[in-house]
């Protein structure tokens with residue numbers, strides 16, 4: 308895994324492109340981001356256009372260091388300060404009250420702003436050389452699988468993104484944990500590598516899940532992070548049976564499992580991603596991409612183990628599968644679908 312720094316001239320070129328109001332893709336420890344100058348509204352708009360993302364869905368502002376926080380956020384509460392101190396730089400995004408100068412295009416018109424200090428050396432190089440905030444959603448088209456390699460970004464955007472800084476494979480592979488610190492009790496809006504237990508070790512009171520007052524945000528849409536091939540989640544004990552049914556007419560099927568297959572089947576592509584949550588997460592999007600290309604008519608994903616270590620993976624898998632394909636529909640997902648419809652599935 309390459310996480311080395313890049314030569315300064317590559318960074319300088321990316322900084323020039325950002326200053327010209329163009330978009331630059333860069334690696335973070337979670338996934339690759341599609342970056343633009345957070346203080347240039349036209350550049351911010353380009354990010355929305357490129358992604359095909361609705362203007363009401365806010366972006367995360369990336370900073371090289373928490374010392375810049377007060378330019379972006381107002382009245383940072385002690386809980387947020389404690390979390391920032393403990394987890395930045397790292398895979399944590401904090402939602403805070405927006406400082407007046409923050410462009411409303413970034414926040415989707417809301418008076419809160421999401422901020423993160425990533426710890427990938429190339430992201431740090433870029434942010435430091437740029438010297439300001441960089442908005443960066445994951446560098447994929449709206450609703451699709453996030454990129455964890457530079458090649459994924461090029462595949463998705465081709466020449467539309469002038470500069471793609473290549474920092475190798477992302478170490479974490481899933482998007483940051485998002486914690487809203489806007490209300491009295493901080494709340495996890497998106498699970499990620501930093502778990503609830505880790506958060507609660509710093510701030511004892513942290514809530515989970517969406518509250519009624521949370522704004523509509525893209526990572527919360529029921530169908531998101533999705534390959535083009537339909538994804539279904541299947542209980543481990545049923546996998547072979549479902550594979551046999553689907554391949555009876557010689558159609559191909561793809562499987563993402565945590566174990567090897569118990570039966571051979573020449574119409575099936577099977578990836579054993581293992582039972583270590585961290586490794587599974589790191590490879591999840593690469594695996595979904597490769598199964599998406601396998602020519603299968605369906606991707607079956609074995610239900611992952613219970614427990615907090617799998618929370619972020621479970622969340623992304625549920626969203627990759629459309630809810631009707633989840634064998635036992637979770638009431639939360641049903642509620643999200645009722646709220647959001649299924650518009651996020653289209654690229």
Ligand code: TXA
Nearest residue numbers: 337339340365366419420421444445482483524525526
């Ligand atoms: O790991 C990550 O967070 C990656 C890397 C590139 O940093 N970025 C990322 O960005 O995942 P994106 O745009 O794909 O997801 C950003 C999420 C949105 O889904 C939304 O839930 C949340 O950030 N968000 C942004 N601003 C918000 C706000 N003001 N209030 C609530 N949520 C917000």
Ligand code: MG
Nearest residue numbers: 444445453526
């Ligand atoms: Mg995204």
